[in-house]
Amino acid sequence: MIPDQLTHWLLGRFGVSSLPILPAIENPTTSELVAAGAALAVILGAIGGIAFITWLGAWRTLWRDWLTSTDHKRIGIMYVVLALVMMARGVLEGAVMRTQQAFGLNGGFLTPEHFSELFSTHGTIMIFFVAMPLIIGLANYIVPLQIGARDMSFPVMNQISLGLTATGAALVMISLLLGKFSTGGWTAYPPYTGYDFNPGPGPDYWIWSVALAGLGTTMSGINFAVTIFKERAPGMTLFRMPLFTWTVLCAAIIMVFALPPLTVATLMLAADRYLDFHFFTNDLGGNMMNYVNLFWLFGHPEVYLLVIPAYGVFSESIATFSGKRLYGYASLVYATMAIAVLSFTVWLHHFFTMGQSANVNIVFGIASMCIAVPTGVKIYDWMATIFRGRIRMTVPMIYALGFFYLFVIGGLTGVMLANPTISYQVHNTLFLVAHFHNVIIPGVVFGLLSGYHYWFPKAFGFRLHEGWGRLTALLWIFGFSFTFFPLYALGFMGMPRRSASYTDPAFEPLMLVAFFGAALIVSALGSIVIQLWVSVRERESLAVPLGDPWNGRTLEWATSSPPPHYNFAVLPQVEDRDDFADAKAKGRAYMEPDAYEDIVMPNNTSLGMIICVSSTLLGLALVFYIWWLAILATGVIAVAFIARTFVLSTTHVIPADVIAAEHRAWLAGVHAAGPITRDAETRSANHGLASLELPTLAGAER
Template sequence: MSGEAQTSWLGRLNIDSLSIWRAIENPSVSEFVGAGAALVAIFGGIGALVLITWLRAWGTLWRDWLTSTDHKKIGVMYCVLALVMLLRGVIEGVVMRTQQAFGMGGGFLAPEHFSELFSTHGTIMIFFVAMPFIIGITNYVMPLQLGARDMSFPVLNQISLALTATGAALVMISLVLGEFATGGWTNYPPYTGKDFQPGPGPDYWIWAIVLSGLGTTLTGINFAVTLYKERAPGMTLFRMPIFCWTVLCASIVMIFALPPLTLAALMLAADRYLDFHFFTNDLGGNMMNYVNLFWLFGHPEVYLLVIPAYGVFSEVVPTFSGKRLYGYNSMVYATMAIAVLSFCVWLHHFFTMGQSANVNIAFGIASMAIAVPTGVKIYNWVATMYRARIRMTVPMIYATGFFFLFTIGGLTGVMLANPVISYQVHNTLFLVAHFHNVLIPGVLFGIFAGYHFWFPKVFGFRLEERWGKRAACLWVVGFCFTFLPLYALGLMGMPRRSVMWDDPAFQPFMWLALVGALTILSAVTALGIQLWVSVRNRAATACPLGDPWNGRTLEWSIPSPPPPYNFAQVPQVRTRDDFTDAKATGRAYQPLSAYEDIEMPRNTAIGMIVLIGSTLLGLALIFWIWWLAIVSVGVMLTALIGRTFWLNTTYTIPAEEIARDHQAWLAEVHAAQRITRAEETQAANRGRAALELPQGVSV
């Protein structure tokens, strides 16, 4: 291998790799911030372990969660991972805004440290917050909406989660050991090549991305096959809830757009480890191909995130408007159009790289064209709400914020799709404002809307409304203060990723943005308080009967939380929004004539073996500990292959048990008070909705 001489059995890992040691040796504010983060990571981890031990929860955790192949459990674990990483990402954002607010002529962070911050912030927010959150919600909701018992490949699902968690773990470990890349979330060579950054930073990025990217590709395959093969009888493609359609589009992106990223990262790894010349300055390398490959992934990626968020809004808006979705077919076609178009626009991320105007024009036009199907969607949502009896619950607050703010973000996107404008504002804060403007109101608000909407399905009690509304309003306001000033700063010419600046005219906008960032921090705090309050008062908001919002799709037709097998009998679907139809025509909550045994996949520890093995593999590659790399690959392969010799992978839930639970639940449902929408947020709402049809509107 290239580089320094190998002396230790720990590769290039030594005492100087510890960020805390660096802070002791070389004290400065910047190093203390880094060491503080490392301490938070260490004590956070230890704290979690102590808490689990104190609660004597290890057995439960292992049996009911870590080794579970249940799509619902896996979905929840994805969301927990995303929430933890969200906390770190938001704090990093606030630190960066603080640095820039005081950044005239200096600030308190060292430039290297600031670069590390924006690199981890971007990487975490995209790969370890937005993606796991979307995947987690989908994992939970999609099989329920399809009337399926589980995903097509439950064990693969567990392995995907393990690989995603590996990536997140590597990024967290980089706080303590070594340092993360400083090349931004895009990690462009040649700056990240070994000539300029021989240290472990870019390697952390590479292996976090490659390993978690593999997990995401496998997830995409799982989603797509589940959608094709596991739909309940009668559920044709055009009877699927829109959320499932959006998941199909997202899985297309996961299957086809992740390979370019994996390839780009592996080619960069070949350059760094094996002295290849893909992206180097000399001997025929071409770093522009990296940019090309990265955005071949990068552009579809934003649609991977935002299309399922559209799907969430397409469920939330009809439910809280009490009407069916306006323009279902046009919604489907718009979604598919966006999915395909998203593969035709990647060059707009590098208009200024030097290709001819004709190339730029072609991609500019394609980029603007995406605004058309997106416009169709906004129109459909607004038309759904038109003349409806809208309930302004927390998800609807997020949806409303989304309509206004996302439209602004989309329009600035159309501006940026014009190469002439893009040349002017290239690499300025205008761009930063734009993509936060689509990602926060688009993706994050969609995620939060889904979190509030489906939380009662997952845990059997509703989230507290008042703190939810506070958090939602703080998010909207905080977003506006943080990012709208950045448009102005960008137009004034401030480059992105600047650790410092020297134009006094920037100062007022910087203060505004800092106020906004602190508001967002308080929004996150409000979400935390809401969760705490909700868990404490869960008896008062319990809705175990399963239908707190007068829901329209199959997931609301079963108890909350659902049993492991989801449906006592696989439902027979007759129409779109089948549960609404079932409630209107009296098909819902009917006793079953006969129950059958249900076969479900057994628990397996394979996911945990992959998690530990691939984390060690990542660390071994990052720190050149070759023996450990070989051992960890060997252990994982042995476990995976060994498992294939084991054919007894399912267990049977007896029909009597299913009958007992189902009949008990049905009896409760029939005895329960039917709740009108006016009482929706009160304690009386235990999840049995009264039939309410808006006048003049058919179901």
């Protein structure tokens, strides 16, 4: 009895049965083998990662230059790496689900429970640990460069945000090894996820991974908003800001105001599960409909939070690869603001069928349709930007064209769904699945992947391989089309979403088409990996150290690639919208300043890592009811945080002569190099110095 109590005290409800490898040995069905294989992949991946870093001898570098860094560029890269790793898992899970449904007539190879776990992790991962970190990562890297700042306003908080996001991702990954993840979908509606119906660790994994990552995102939002309002270079008025920065500002405002409802909803659900509260229970006056309401108060602004920065990326890359000033800058800014505000007024369209009166539905239906208007404005602005431009069909442009065609279709099916009567008809069918993938993949994923390709040379000093990039883009475009267009038809035919199998043989042919599409998307994922591998191998011939490979228009291209720790030797004096294009045209780019000054930069700190590790332990402790560990981890976080406030010297100075030497070396490289024309942009002659080209007729609008 005593040892039992001790184990219970030490390990909570964690036990041998929490290891998913055991059922696979006892009962080797395909479903269990898939689960065990995924667990094995995590273990092998972790061992492989550790071995690789040891082989490189990079542990010190990893700790000193990356994990403890407060540099917004390093933090941005770490966000993107996290997102890409998680994307691999998310895409593979999607492919497994497509495979299951392709052979799911009267069965398939997965148990319904395993299928539920898959769509829950797939959704949670793709939204919280792929799309969000990709956006925050790109924004982290680019925004301070675009506004001519040295870093974010709060570099340490930035690091903590990354730590908390990584915590959430780590918990989702660990759930493959210890216990099981939630089967309640990415929205985790109670009462199904309440304690009465689901006492296991699954919903707790969901709650803590999402709640902790959500806190990190709120802090990111505060950080971006303050950075953009307060750290702009002299002369950079709000209406001279590049459009990507504008979209990040709007997204940041959404983060600040839309993440609180998520925090409230998840913590209320946690209170129900842990402390026997009755916010959302069936009995004693709980109201589960309030959860749905609170969740979508977050959820709808969230999807705009995802897509708005993608609009920003397209605005930058379309203007650059058309060699023109962005058409309708002000209308794009106002449209973005309008979308950001309207995004807070439409959440009810996610639950038209819940039972409220028709009048309530109508109000939110009309508000939802209104969002199509500013979005339409944007599409026309981008098309007008391309019109008669100096167009190069590079990877970001291929993504942009795919985005135009496909996103408009996704938007139009959104207008259909904004109509409550239609929503009733297709409620909970694959039509809905097709719709939101149709806006998220061509909108968010294409936008962010084109941003990855566009800004990669800025971050690493060499371009990504163009050929593999084009193949990736085409595989995504066709893969998406083959996977999700059949789902619209299947939805109309009555195939419910989240269903592991079906009995109507009429569904099967289209399911097989979707399966083929999924294979294309998996190939796209492979193609991204190969592209990165090939690009690293050929980095010498792809090098663009001078910093401006695409004849860029905004400030991030006005510094070397990769940029120095302090970004700009001297903070730029901004005179125009698209300031770098203006500077190149007027010959004020690449000038040596009269004098260099010392630069104060924030110190490294291990606070972010301490919080990351402790909060991961906290999450695990809460999932498995290991109370001593929960208290210990909370204590460590509190003490580390308070101890940090007693550190007064948090900055170091980079002396002016060091800066001068580095800057002069770069300028010497610029003056020695031969500028290249746009025709040579994707050849190895491109070292990152663009020759001035006369604007085309339509481009000479000023």
